[in-house]
Amino acid sequence: QDAFVAFHVNKVLVSKYLKPLQIGELAPDQPSIEPTKNEMLVKDFRELRATVERTGLLEPNQLFFFLLLAHILLLDTAAWLILFYFGTSLLPFVFSLLLLTISQVQASWLQHDLGHLSVFRKTKWNHLLHKFVMCHLIGASAKWWTLLHSQHHAKPNCFHKDPDIDMHPFLFTLGKKFSVELGIKKKKYMPYNHQHKYFFITLPPLLFPTYFHCHTFYIAYTKKYWADLAWMLTFYIRFFYTYGSLLETKSLLAYYFIFRMLESSWFVWVSQMNHIPMDIDYDKNLDWVSTQLLATCNVEQSLFNDWFTGHLNFQIEHHLFPTMPRHNYWKVAPLVKSLCAKHGIEYQCKPLLTAFADIVHSLKTSGELWHDAYLHK
Numbered sequence: 001q002d003a004f005v006a007f008h009v010n011k012v013l014v015s016k017y018l019k020p021l022q023i024g025e026l027a028p029d030q031p032s033i034e035p036t037k038n039e040m041l042v043k044d045f046r047e048l049r050a051t052v053e054r055t056g057l058l059e060p061n062q063l064f065f066f067l068l069l070a071h072i073l074l075l076d077t078a079a080w081l082i083l084f085y086f087g088t089s090l091l092p093f094v095f096s097l098l099l100l101t102i103s104q105v106q107a108s109w110l111q112h113d114l115g116h117l118s119v120f121r122k123t124k125w126n127h128l129l130h131k132f133v134m135c136h137l138i139g140a141s142a143k144w145w146t147l148l149h150s151q152h153h154a155k156p157n158c159f160h161k162d163p164d165i166d167m168h169p170f171l172f173t174l175g176k177k178f179s180v181e182l183g184i185k186k187k188k189y190m191p192y193n194h195q196h197k198y199f200f201i202t203l204p205p206l207l208f209p210t211y212f213h214c215h216t217f218y219i220a221y222t223k224k225y226w227a228d229l230a231w232m233l234t235f236y237i238r239f240f241y242t243y244g245s246l247l248e249t250k251s252l253l254a255y256y257f258i259f260r261m262l263e264s265s266w267f268v269w270v271s272q273m274n275h276i277p278m279d280i281d282y283d284k285n286l287d288w289v290s291t292q293l294l295a296t297c298n299v300e301q302s303l304f305n306d307w308f309t310g311h312l313n314f315q316i317e318h319h320l321f322p323t324m325p326r327h328n329y330w331k332v333a334p335l336v337k338s339l340c341a342k343h344g345i346e347y348q349c350k351p352l353l354t355a356f357a358d359i360v361h362s363l364k365t366s367g368e369l370w371h372d373a374y375l376h377k
Helices: 002-007 011-021 039-054 062-086 090-115 123-138 142-154 176-184 192-201 203-222 226-244 249-272 288-295 303-309 312-320 326-343 352-375
Strands: none
Touching (some): 002 288, 039 288, 039 326, 062 090, 090 123, 090 142, 090 249, 123 142, 142 203, 142 226, 192 352, 203 226, 203 249, 226 249, 288 312, 303 352
């Protein structure tokens, strides 16, 4: 299946685990494609996949990723050195915060590459460096991220299957269909008609310092990810030892909480610009390409956009080829556009600020739909 091919680098190794699960072969007269899936689209995408593999677009440029890691470590070090050399007055404090925030966000994009096995040809090296970047540099569990993010990629924007939209309905009401359903059922966990306003002071600044902070430790502990927990502790020991030697306790805690808030805001705006404005529904068991295209959109390419979003401005290509190194997205994009045009599938690509505005607009629309349905007798 296309999802299996998309997720696994070493298919021979994984196939060994699948053999005991085989229950038989399809009879010659049985269709190999389910009725809900577009057979011609599946065929054309598999041909595109073969072209991608043949032309080496799944091969990583390790110099590219080395330079990414180098600039992350350089910024991380510079953030501390500024406080060390220039003191802890307001200006050095703020400048240090900004550098550490940039380092942390860029590290989150790099761990995303490593988690998708797109940096090294060997899986074990991706896993090892993933623990270093995610656990030691960021302070979160690599396995926790993989567990949640794999579910997101398998069924993006599918309610009850994509953990990224679990904020519905407890914090926000998402999608036109679910908003109307919620209103008809007279359910109100929050004042959804104002959600486009309270979004600014809830999800972007608070996702990392509150929910993610607790959830990553909770999952790592309950699932006994002991290696991840040990790696994570090295982040907190390093951070509080190095910055604790320069800052008083109140300033240290403020510094930590502020950079987490800034990091969270950057991450949320970028990660949600490709998904929240798109179709959100129950799983319709569509083919791989249709499932991904209905839930994702792109943002225009530029050197800044590529760096600022960690190449997640190419969200469509990333979702279709999750193990592809990000530096090759722009190469496969024209082929994906052609595939979409051939099959009449919309390929959305927006300016960066428009993509941000669409998050707010979609929340406003969903809130209004809920409100109208809620008030309807």
